[in-house]
Amino acid sequence: MCGVCGCADPANEVSMTDSQTGVKVLLRDDHAHDHGHDHDHAHSHDDHHHGHDEPHVHGPGGEIISLETAILGKNNEIATRNRGWFEGRGVIALNIVSSPGSGKTTLLEETIKRMKDKADIAVIEGDQMTSNDADRIRDAGARAVQINTGAGCHLEADMIAFAVQSLDPQTGSILMIENVGNLVCPAMFDLGEKMKIAVISTTEGEDKPTKYPHMFRAVEWVVINKMDLAPHVDFDEEACRQNILEVNPGVKIFCLSARTGDGMDAWCSSLAELKA
């Protein structure tokens, strides 16, 4: 275990598994996090020099330097690079977000089967553990890599940059990024996608959008899945639509059931119309 911050929990590892070859690569080991453990103090503290460029003032305690450094700056830089790569190559990257169990993977499986002859789809799967989802996507007929975030609760831009090298999505293809099931953190982390799409299901209740407004504000499309179950769980579609539009008036809403196929045509044709 690392004596500096105790970060040797194997669950902190971030790895990527290629569902075709089964090869697993470590993306971040215990020491790959941001502060890098560069705690060298061999230099002298004696010289209080003012040679640096940062604006600074003297406060009651000591010198204050103003920084305005974006805390998500590193992620955003890589996301911007990803976005440029996607645009340059003509790949439509979509960041699919939802709570666990809303049916993201089933929706992707059905989408892949239905669009087999119309679109080339590749998938990046994000989960804390297991490569179950990437295996399901491969069985549905698309190329997939699985990213396991370990303790992490969302995908970050560097993971996408790495996964894209391995997947190598072709011009005109759709890259589906299935984020870790979580309606909170993925809203904060830009991956370089064209847009975020939220999936909610009828079993979750109509008020998900008002409970998690950050996420529903960050998306351009919302899919309401498991419509076949609506009558059994007293789901009020109109109330759900109103809640979605209350937090994000410009959003496009799809009501469907990935299981029965109802509503899948409208979803697939909207996907087919997207331009990189």
Next chain:
Amino acid sequence: MHELGLARSIAGIAEENAKGRRLKEVRVAIGPQACVERGALTFCWDLVTESTAISGVSLGFIDADNDTFVVREIEFMEEA
């Protein structure tokens, strides 16, 4: 949760800018839409800085607009 990663990023930015000098406080500006929970961030800050060069440095908060989330300033210890 993601506050742990955010605390690590803040610690990285603070250490990088401190250039080895002793810090007193790191002040972070957070807007209401930044999606950041201050209590969780403080808890994680103590965890990630423990036994590091910036152990004991306090984390301060400044109210900001919208989704602002930046390290606004760092304050050094008074030097002899």
